[in-house]
Amino acid sequence: MKSLVSITDFNKQEILAVLERAADFEKNIDQPLLRDKVVATLFFEPSTRTRLSFETAIGRLGGHVIGFSDTSNTSITKGETLKDTIMMVANYADLIVMRHPLEGAARYAAEISRVPIINAGDGANQHPTQTLLDLYSIQKTQGTLEGLNIAMVGDLKYGRTVHSLLQAMSLFRTRFTFIAPQELAMPQEYKNLLREKNIPFDEHTDLADNIANADIIYMTRVQRERFLDPMEYEKVKNVYVLHNKMLEKTKPNVKILHPLPRVNEIAPDVDSNPKAYYFTQAGNGVFARMAAICHLLEK
């Protein structure tokens, strides 16, 4: 039994196999491989894309969904623990998809569950299925995952999507540019990981001057919910706003990705620029999640 808690739970071959499977689902979505399966979606933290695309993926595969999008009408309000919730739900479902605000909650769930767990985001830690859809989007738009320049912009401290994506792209000879204010810089543990693997990266605080060589500009939202002090959030919340004008000198093949939701970090004038890819990227989540589920359930 295999869970997907961190993107490092899949090796390079598995990642590529999942991406190939996702492409197959995009070509032919009518593959009811989960007809006899129940999948639980347990969201202890808000979500739009992740939950809805998982539920769409399960529905497209002919499976059934149980779960909750809000703990307020569950027995968690009566004091039921995460352990007891997982032990119970594992009696009902063949797979559990879980989002939780605490880092490590998904790993803990995977250790006690008798069915596979998919981490749909645990605090500022990891969001591995977002990474699968990001990789799928990068491969689809660039024709390869190998040897690309990726600029990661915004909240690199608390943004779990950039942490997972960095780990995955480190398998593909990527050159990273980190663009963040000092307060939201990429954590040392991820920079150390790149140093150990001799993967080049540079760090900047200015956006406009550092995206000319990028194949992918990966924008992120400043994660208000992770700040202990609201004043600290106020200081950095609008630190970067990407406008159309800034894209004039970027590479013709560049695509702008964003895990979404966005707040102010991409101006609406960018939406109609052919370099904007974030809405299609979110749509790719259905194919990537169909493929991840089938991989874990060996379908």
Ligand code: CP
């Ligand atoms: N990208 C992402 O995780 O979006 P949601 O928070 O809406 O699920």
